[in-house]
Amino acid sequence: MAQFRVCxxxxxxxxxxxxxxxxxxxxxxxxxLLIAGIMALGVVLTRWQEVHLLPADLFYQVLTAHGIxxxxxxxIFFEVAIMYFASSxxxxxxxxxxxxxxxxxxxxxxxxxxxxxxxxxxxxxxxxTSYVPMQAEPHFYLGLILFAVGALIGCFIFLGTLVIAKExxxxxxxxxxxxxxxxxxxxxxxxxxxxxxxxxxxTFLWSIGYINHIDAEMYRVIWWGLGHSSQQINVAAxxxxxxxxxxxxxxARPMSEKVS
Numbered sequence: 001m002a003q004f005r006v007c008x009x010x011x012x013x014x015x016x017x018x019x020x021x022x023x024x025x026x027x028x029x030x031x032x033l034l035i036a037g038i039m040a041l042g043v044v045l046t047r048w049q050e051v052h053l054l055p056a057d058l059f060y061q062v063l064t065a066h067g068i069x070x071x072x073x074x075x076i077f078f079e080v081a082i083m084y085f086a087s088s089x090x091x092x093x094x095x096x097x098x099x100x101x102x103x104x105x106x107x108x109x110x111x112x113x114x115x116x117x118x119x120x121x122x123x124x125x126x127x128x129t130s131y132v133p134m135q136a137e138p139h140f141y142l143g144l145i146l147f148a149v150g151a152l153i154g155c156f157i158f159l160g161t162l163v164i165a166k167e168x169x170x171x172x173x174x175x176x177x178x179x180x181x182x183x184x185x186x187x188x189x190x191x192x193x194x195x196x197x198x199x200x201x202x203t204f205l206w207s208i209g210y211i212n213h214i215d216a217e218m219y220r221v222i223w224w225g226l227g228h229s230s231q232q233i234n235v236a237a238x239x240x241x242x243x244x245x246x247x248x249x250x251x252a253r254p255m256s257e258k259v260s
Contacts, residue, residue: 003017017098158186
């Protein structure tokens with residue numbers, strides 16, 4: 001038990017490697033949310049006609065940064081933190097392969113930074129959807145791809161941690177409700193990342209000249225497999241957190257975890 005820390009307030013057991021990863025992903029998510037919030041002010045103050053803060057080119061640049069940070073980076077960073085908490089902490093087990101987990105986090109950070117740099121350089125104001133034939137800089141797409149790969153590693157780490165907990169017998173019966181919610185989010189995340197890879201990899205190749213044409217209708221259909229599903233990750237993860245908060249603060253339990 002030397003690798004665990006016991007929280008004096010909640011009694012939760014924190015694997016120290018998992019605790020650091022949870023904090024890192026949560027902080028990165030909050031930073032993305034902060035950027036999104038600042039960009040949202042620019043959007044609102046521009047749409048407010050009496051102020052009209054930004055010219056058209058800067059407005060779409062700010063809108064692009066707001067959308068991607070709010071609806072992709074913030075949601076998925078925080079969801080990875082929730083997955084690590086719901087597996088390692090709630091099941092009182094060590095996290096699977098911390099080095100791979102850190103690699104995933106680094107890829108996510110590098111990807112998010114790369115994408116934001118592309119947007120703020122001014123030639124990638126294609127909004128969150130980045131519909132073709134509008135073309136962004138190659139590192140706009142590459143950043144999203146790296147972020148997706150890092151998030152996928154996080155999903156596999158979560159699943160591996162569930163396997164370790166099962167093998168070590170750290171819980172009886174089915175997994176707790178909060179962990180089940182995180183598992184639901186993980187499954188949706190894998191589908192989301194697959195959709196992103198299917199469309200963003202060829203779009204990246206298109207941006208560097210290896211592919212001559214991307215069908216606009218096909219792009220929209222597949223991209224929204226990423227766009228809509230990323231919000232369902234957020235829903236599943238945050239409903240799980242609400243159950244957790246109610247349990248921690250009020251010691252409340254659902255009448256039936258199976259029904260919940």
